[in-house]
Amino acid sequence: MSISTSEQIKQSALQLFAQKGYFGTSLNDVATKVGIKKPSLYAHFKNKDDLYLSILHELMDTFKESVSIDSSIMEQYSTKDLLYLFLKNMVDFWKDETMGLLYKRTLLFPEEHFRSTIQEQFLQTEAHTTAILREIMEKGKRKQEISNQPIEPLIDSFYCLVDGLFVQRFFYPLPQYDMKVEHAFTHFWKAAETGGE
Amino acid sequence: MSISTSEQIKQSALQLFAQKGYFGTSLNDVATKVGIKKPSLYAHFKNKDDLYLSILHELMDTFKESVSIDSSIMEQYSTKDLLYLFLKNMVDFWKDETMGLLYKRTLLFPEEHFRSTIQEQFLQTEAHTTAILREIMEKGKRKQEISNQPIEPLIDSFYCLVDGLFVQRFFYPLPQYDMKVEHAFTHFWKAAETGGE
DNA sequence: GTCTATAAAAGGATAGAC
DNA sequence: GTCTATCCTTTTATAGAC
DSSP: OOOOHHHHHHHHHHHHHHHHHHHHOOHHHHHHHHTSOGGGGGGTOSSHHHHHHHHHHHHHHHHHHHHOOOHHHHHHSOHHHHHHHHHHHHHHHHHSTTHHHHHHHHHHSOOGGGHHHHHHHHHHHHHHHHHHHHHHHHHHHHTTSBOSSOHHHHHHHHHHHHHHHHHHHHHSOHHHHHHHHHHHHHHHHHHHBTTOO | OOOOHHHHHHHHHHHHHHHHHHHHOOHHHHHHHHTSOGGGGGGTOSSHHHHHHHHHHHHHHHHHHHHOOOHHHHHHSOHHHHHHHHHHHHHHHHHSTTHHHHHHHHHHSOOGGGHHHHHHHHHHHHHHHHHHHHHHHHHHHHTTSBOSSOHHHHHHHHHHHHHHHHHHHHHSOHHHHHHHHHHHHHHHHHHHBTTOO
């Protein structure tokens, strides 16, 4: 048994929305890519908005899952490794040419029509990631792997690092980019760890 | 004498393209915003692409001009002040709700149709900014205001800072954002200056 | 230069046969 | 579920009067 048509539609639409945006993508484009005719789409989705929103919804879920850290790993790893893992999870998600690209496009330039819906979803997602980040850092302070400083500025600082890498993925080819990630994280950790100034 | 219709069209279109993108903006939207009828636009521009490209072209010119540094200032200011001025010039450009926004949108998500044209323009612009940056830093090394290290990684590092702030302007309201800029630059300079590690 | 009228094409969406 | 045919609307673009 192979992949369902609904799933094929979502995958094709995801790619097109990511590359060309909501208005840049027509239902005809989607249908052609799947290999069916435009009206057949309506057997699977109410309309274009329904298709778009269902993709966005899955996207957010996938992102949250991607950056989550298993509790057993949370126990075993050092704070530095946890932070690096967390950053890598995000970065790997953005490396994806489809999901990562749509995530970026949607976050930075939400379609005006459902801006509030999108914003709400992102706030939830951000709350989720911030909770993980805070947990890692608080544990790091307890274990004295992170120097004794307030946590909020550290989180801010981490997000700044994250945002820079978020954009740089647009510009640099992969091996070069991976090195930037490495360097940036090293720099960040230097200022966070116990003994760092 | 007041502003010409052509100019009004370009200003209105600039705002709309920035906020809603190329495909999200119809010529009807533009005409309505200007207060004329759609066909009147064609007395000023060949077609939609012509209007869009002429706006992009001006945008790049304005950006280049914004980040340029007068030679007399180049002589007088310290390296630290020059770098800060240079960063502020870019950041101020992105603060603009219209030009800055269109710049970001175009750079990150160029319309597929003229992707190559756009990319070419950005490469020229980047060459321009990099030249300024290199000039500042080389002078800084000669004057021993910057520690004796290779310049390329320093430029990379500066661009990383720039990219992070580029994105963060989407998320933070102005007074908060200005503080982020301040902090991020301070952090950058610490690692660059003579005596910094 | 700006308008009305209109063409020509594309996009979203539905009806109904198979 | 998928197709053809069709509808309605929007969009880009042109023709021609004023």
